[in-house]
Amino acid sequence: MKSLIKSGVNVVDSHVNDKKDEDWSFIRKMMLGLHFGQYLGQALRNPFNWILGVIFAIGLPLIAYRFLFGLSVVTHASNDYPWGLFLGFGLFAMVPLSASGFMLGTTVEIFGRHDFEPVERLALLNGLLGYLFAVIYLLVDLGQPWRLPYPMVVSFGPAAVLFLVAWHVATYLSVQVAEVSVAFFEWIGWLGGKRFIRRIAIGLTVSGIILSTLHQGALGALFCYAPGKVHPLWFSASFQWIHFFCSSIPAGLCMVIAVSTIIKKTMAWRCDDNFLDNLDRCTLGLAKGASLALITYLVIKIIGIAHDNEWAYLATGWGAWFLFEMAVGVVLPIILFGYAIRHKIVGMARVGAFITVFGIVLNRLNTALITFNWQLYQEVPHIFEVIIAVTIFAIYVVVYRFILYRLPILYTWKAEPEAAFAADAAKATPVRMTTPAVEAVYRKID
Amino acid sequence: MSGISRRRFLAASVAGCAATTLAGPKKALAAGAFTGYSDSMGVLVDLTRCIGCRSCEAACNKEQALPAPDRPFNDMSIFDETFHGGTQKRRPDENAYTVVNRYEPEGSDEPIYRKVQCNHCNEPACLTSCFVNAYTKTQEGAVIYNNKVCVGCRNCMIACPFNVPGYSYSSAFDPIVKKCIFCHDTRLKNGLPPACVDICPQEALTFGMRKDLLKIGNQRIQTHPGRYVDHIYGEKELGGTSWMYLSSAPFDEVGFDANVSNEPIINNVKDFLGTVPMVLAIWPAMFTGFHLLAKKQAGHDNHDEKVEEQHGEEGGEQ
Incomplete structure (x- = not known):
């Protein structure tokens, strides 16, 4: 892409056709203003696409295999570990990493911090796609995915936490579609739709906060059904939901830093000056928010241990693993963020963000898989299960990139x-x- | 943003609140404790009488029309079978709603056999965790389920403290949760004992009203001091279960989880369920309030920068 731009190709960034002789159409926008040959050429020159190709070549047939022959051919079909990697990673880790939408929505729309606007759309998109793919992971994992709407229309189990998760994720997904649709309406050039969404922006944002508080927490509360199965250090009947909610805040913020770092390195051609010039400042701002949330999270995790008097477990092997998670996933980023913010070292904040993302994913995997059934035995996911999880993540990356290339997320239309x-x-x-x-x-x- | 009028803002807020209220009118059912239907039936399993003949397994297989097992029911070498590095014995699954395991606790000359099946809790964790309300605790005491609505989320398997429900993972198009239903459809609702109780040659399984079984159990403990551990497993565990056990060896040495609480599983979740209506009610006003506070402040934007500088210094000290 860089070489194409150097050779004088203009990427679509304006509704106004400066070259009157060419057809200015939907297809032009889809092709980024490139000719078919140019588009194919840049796609083939990108080595990352070849890696994706290999993943899809192996993973897509496996997904088809799973749907044709059942879960037992791609997983260990364990009755003791009913939730494997698809939910342990796909649902429980993807959802906190997608808290960015409501975090930045709140910052900009509710608190009026318009200085964070350059990354707001990226955060909203990150939220939308994270939830969407959490649902896709769920569809792969459900025994009968075509019955997913049942809790909404067929049979209600309103006293179950999962009922709340289902309703809230579904509603929040619609809210996020509405929030991100602003960029879509700009892209197709329909300002009426955009104006309508801007009018209800506050309502959307506030419902986003409510829904996020509840279902981020509810994902934690799901484990309250398994008090004897999750290791006590990762379980707190009173605080599980707030541990999950609180840790989703740094997870969402750090995911925005992590994604924007990757974008800056690989997709700078698509960003406008407003994004690139403000990114370092926004990154430090997000890091500040993340470090406050991480400190809070550390404190309430300690309170959780104290409340249930679980200190003795810290001296065991599981305790060492818990201390590793807290030291690397929480304390280390706090130190990195603190130093980075004081000395304005953006790179260090970025490293801290990647480590935080790792730490939160590790926490969710620990809760759902690694320490689950700690008194029974350790389940190691089937290799096909791992490949399918990686494949769905690769689809997520491709969709993410597809949208970033086209919709005005990282750039603004030059003219409407x-x-x-x-x-x-x-x-x-x-x-x-x-x-x-x-x-x-x-x-x-x- | 700056162009939003008060009327429009209010309209949007109301719309947002309405959306979330419609989205979440769910949680209010969490209150109260349920200790079981008073005339519900149960089974008392006396481990001291069980000889490990596995005829209950065979009877269950026939009654529930389950697939023929890989090894016949008279093959006693199955008791030597262990899984996952020798740590696990057999457990109920989609092909067997009940299994018998053999234990050799220290200080006991004879092996002890334990039958495992659904314990039919008074307040079942599977039932309370199910988001399509597939499970029912019947007046007769059985925990049954409607497989026509099962989505396959397997939350009930996560929730079950006894690791009972199995899942038919091998089915691609109609996988469902499978577990013992106390022979509810064919026997219990007609007042008959389940197939396993009927066939037991040792009278190790006693069918009756749960409250009577408790009396019988206590009587046995009293008349044979030294023969039993002074405890009926299932009387109070997890809010009480319809199936209960008597044992001569400590329960944790014969495969029971002796650390379970006497509270039903749902009590762990009530803290969270209680916060849900509060969040739904308080958050809209709180955050629209924050918004108004942030917006109405004169010189808001300038003020931001000052705050940011201060924060920067504070942040550096951490």
Whole structure:
């Protein structure tokens, strides 16, 4: 892509066709303004695509195999470990990593911190895709995925935590679709839809906070059904839900830092100056938020141990593993963030963010798989189960990249078709906005 | 954002609240404790009488029309079978709703056999964890389930403190949870004992009203001092179960989890369930309030930068 841009190719970033002779259409936008040959060429030159190709070549047939012959051909079909990697990683780890949507939504829309707007859309998209793929992991894991709507329409079990998770994830997914649709409406050039969403933005954001609080917590509360199975150090009947909710905050924030770091390294051509120039400042801001949440999380984890008087377990092998998780996944990032924020070392904050993401994933895997049934035996996932989990993650990466390449997440449209005339008006009244031109149009229309 | 009027803001807030209220009218059923139907039936299993003949396994297999086992029911070498590095004995699964295991506890000359099946809890964890309400605790005492609505999330298997429900993983298009149903459809609801009790040649299994079984159990403990551990497993465990056990060896030496609480599993979850309506009720006002506080403040944006500087210094000290 870089070499194409160097050779003078313009990537689509404007609704206004500057070359009047060409057809300006949906297909042009899909192809990023490249010719078919150019598009194929850049795709084939990217070595990452070849890695993805290999993963799909092995993983996609395995997914088909699972649906044709049942779960027992790709998993150990364990009655003792009913939830394997698909839920342990796919649901329990992907959902906290997707808390970014409601975190940044709250920061920008509720608290009015518009200085975080350059990363807001990325955070919203990260949230949407994380939830979407958590549901896809769930569909692979469910015995009868076609019955997924049953708790909504056929048979209600309202006293079950999972009922709450199902309803809230479904509702929150719709909320996130609405939030991200702003970028989609801009992309297809339909401002009416965008205006409607902006009107209900506060309502959407507040319902996002409610739904997130409850289902992030509910994922933890699911383990309250298994008090004897999860190791006591990872289990707290009183605080499980708040441990999960609290740790989802640094998870979501650090996922935005991690993803934006990868974007900066691999996709800088797609970012506009507003994103690139503000990214370091936003990264440090997110790191500040994450470090506060991590400190809180550390404290309430210790309170959890004290409340159930579990100190003796710390001296056991499981205790060492627990201390490793806390030291590497929580304490180390706190130190890195603290040093990075004080000395404004963005790179160190980024390293801290990657470690935090690792730490949260480790915590969820520990709770759902590794320490689960600690008194029975250790389940090691089937190799096919691992491959399918990796394949779905690869699909997630591809969809993520597909959207980032196209929708105005990392960049702003240079000019809107109806908005071109308003650009001057916007310059005259400068507001701290990502999309001054569009904002000006609103004022005109209103 | 700056263009949003008060009316529009209120309308949006109301819409948001309505959406979340509609989304979550679920949780209010958490209150109260249920200790079982008073006239429910149960079975008392006396481990001192069991000789490990496995005829209950065979009877169950026939009654429930389960697939023929890999090894015949008179093959006693199956007691030597262990799994997962010798740590696990057999457990109920999709092909066997009940299994008998052999234990050789220290200080006991004879091996002790223990029958495992669903214990039919008074307040079952599987039932309370099921998000499609597939499970029912019947008045007769059985915990049955409706496989027409089972989605296959397997939360009940996570929740069951006795690791009883199995799943038919091998089925691609109709996998469901499978477990002992106390022969409810064919026998219990007609007042008959389950097939395993009927066939037991040793009268190791006693069928009757749960409250009578407790009396019988206590009587046996009293009339044969030294023969039994002074405890009926299942009387109080996890809120009480319909199937209960008497044993001569300490229960944790014959495969029971002696550390389980007397509280039903759902009591662990009630803390969280109680917070749900509070969050639903308080969060909308709290966060719209935060928004109003943040917005109405004069010079908000300038103030931000000052706050940020202060935070920066604080952050550095950590």
